Amino acid sequence: MSTKEYQSMNFDKERYKVYTWKHWSMLHWCINPGLVINELILGQRVPKVSLVDKTQDKPLVERSYVPCPHCHSLHDSRTWAAPNATLFKNWFGLYCPNCQQIIPCLMNVFTFLILAISFPLWGGFKKRLKAKWLAQQPARYENLNLEQVSQKFKSQNWVKTGLTWGAFMFVFMSVLYPYFTDQKITAVSLGVGVVIWTLGGLLFGYFMKAYLNKKPTTKTK
Ligand SMILES: [Zn+2]
Structure with missing residues (x-):
C-alpha cells in the first residue's frame, strides 16, 4: 500500500x-x-x-x-x-x-x-x-x-450502538455465514455467537466512544 x-x-x-x-x-x-x-x-x-x-x-x-x-x-x-x-x-x-x-x-x-x-x-x-x-x-x-x-457523537448511546453492531455481526457471522458455507448451526454455536457478539458489541461501543472523544495527550501551551 x-x-x-x-x-x-x-x-x-x-x-x-x-x-x-x-x-x-x-x-x-x-x-x-x-x-x-x-x-x-x-x-x-x-x-x-x-x-x-x-x-x-x-x-x-x-x-x-x-x-x-x-x-x-x-x-x-x-x-x-x-x-x-x-x-x-x-x-x-x-x-x-x-x-x-x-x-x-x-x-x-x-x-x-x-x-x-x-x-x-x-x-x-x-x-x-x-x-x-x-x-x-x-x-x-x-x-x-x-x-x-459533533452533537450526534456527544449524545450517542454507545451501549446501544455497540449492541446493534453486535446483533448485526451475529446475524452475519453466526447465521448467514455458516448457512451459506454449509456449516452446522447448532444451539451451542448460536449460544457462543450470542456471547461473543454481545461482548464484542459492548467493546466496540466502548472503544468507539473512547476513541472518538480522545483528547490530545500532549498539550501545547
Ligand atoms: Zn480535492
Whole structure:
C-alpha cells in the first residue's frame, strides 16, 4: 500500500500526526473480515491518509482531517459522517467536494479478494457504475452540517450502538455465514455467537466512544 499520491503534500509534522495503514486502527480496517460488510455492502471507506491535529484541545473527531492529494484541501473528517448521510455509499472512494476527484482509500484484504474473484461479474459494468455514482456525489455534499456530527457523537448511546453492531455481526457471522458455507448451526454455536457478539458489541461501543472523544495527550501551551 503506497501513499505516493501524497508526496507533493508536505504535512506539518509538528502540528499533525499522520495516520497511514501502518497505524493499528487503519491496519485493523485492512484485515478484519467482518469489515467487508461495511466496505463492500455499505460503502464505508477509510482514506489512505488522515491527519490529526495535535495542538487542538478538542475531541478526535473535531481535529481529524482528510487531505485530498489532488487539490491539497484539508477536509474536516466530519465531512463523511452518518448524520450528513455521507458515511456510506462511498464505494468508489471518498468524493472530494472541492475538486470533484476521488480521495484514495484503503481496501480490506477480504474485500479485495472478493472483488478479484467476482471481477468477471462486475468488471464490465464498472465504468458505467462509477460514472453514475460520480454524478450523484455533488448533491450529497451540498448541505453538510459538521456541528450536527459533533452533537450526534456527544449524545450517542454507545451501549446501544455497540449492541446493534453486535446483533448485526451475529446475524452475519453466526447465521448467514455458516448457512451459506454449509456449516452446522447448532444451539451451542448460536449460544457462543450470542456471547461473543454481545461482548464484542459492548467493546466496540466502548472503544468507539473512547476513541472518538480522545483528547490530545500532549498539550501545547
Ligand atoms: Zn480535492
